[in-house]
Amino acid sequence: AQSVAQPEDQVNVAEGNPLTVKCTYSVSGNPYLFWYVQYPNRGLQFLLKYITGDNLVKGSYGFEAEFNKSQTSFHLKKPSALVSDSALYFCAVSAYSSASKIIFGSGTRLSIRP
Amino acid sequence: DADVTQTPRNRITKTGKRIMLECSQTKGHDRMYWYRQDPGLGLRLIYYSFDVKDINKGEISDGYSVSRQAQAKFSLSLESAIPNQTALYFCATSDLLLRDTDTQYFGPGTRLTVL
Numbered sequence: 001a002q003s004v005a006q007p008e009d010q011v012n013v014a015e016g017n018p019l020t021v022k023c024t025y026s027v028s029g030n031p032y033l034f035w036y037v038q039y040p041n042r043g044l045q046f047l048l049k050y051i052t053g054d055n056l057v058k059g060s061y062g063f064e065a066e067f068n069k070s071q072t073s074f075h076l077k078k079p080s081a082l083v084s085d086s087a088l089y090f091c092a093v094s095a096y097s098s099a100s101k102i103i104f105g106s107g108t109r110l111s112i113r114p
Numbered sequence: 115d116a117d118v119t120q121t122p123r124n125r126i127t128k129t130g131k132r133i134m135l136e137c138s139q140t141k142g143h144d145r146m147y148w149y150r151q152d153p154g155l156g157l158r159l160i161y162y163s164f165d166v167k168d169i170n171k172g173e174i175s176d177g178y179s180v181s182r183q184a185q186a187k188f189s190l191s192l193e194s195a196i197p198n199q200t201a202l203y204f205c206a207t208s209d210l211l212l213r214d215t216d217t218q219y220f221g222p223g224t225r226l227t228v229l
Contacts (some may be wrong), residue, residue, distance in 0.1 A: 046217050
């Protein structure tokens, strides 16, 4: 069975500071890992994914995520937060290369204060 | 994503009523999905379709049915709506190409309230 956990319901960061949104996973075999972002009244948008290769993955809007196999984590990071980054962020995991097998986390609300 | 549209965007209905949510896409993708989003639970897969003749149940299909009328259209029906089906519903698509089968593109969502 596969699962994903986002331990923080909300993360608050001051604009200009670095941000981290945490994600841990459990899957048999090699994981496929994703981050999606949901802005108010919008559907989810793809940010980045890890399939294989370099543990540091760069995505849209200046976000990046680091795959850590030993800690089974895939934390989302950004060096300098913007107010416009405020949104709901979802981590997702799959043991297969098929979107039908993806499991989404419960989401973390990121709030960036000016 | 404007390439994936959902109608209606908001709907209030009563217990026992039949309701249909519609999804259309202009991305040319073969694969389409229906999810529901509940606060604190993330997204859960209801049904998915890999082509017009291929329909599959997801994690929480009970109480729902789907129809894939064409490559571009995928409808979700609640035959007899109940209050615990109140949620935000999303349609999504993904490409058949091996390098991108796992990336999904979401519609704007339909907020459904069952009284």
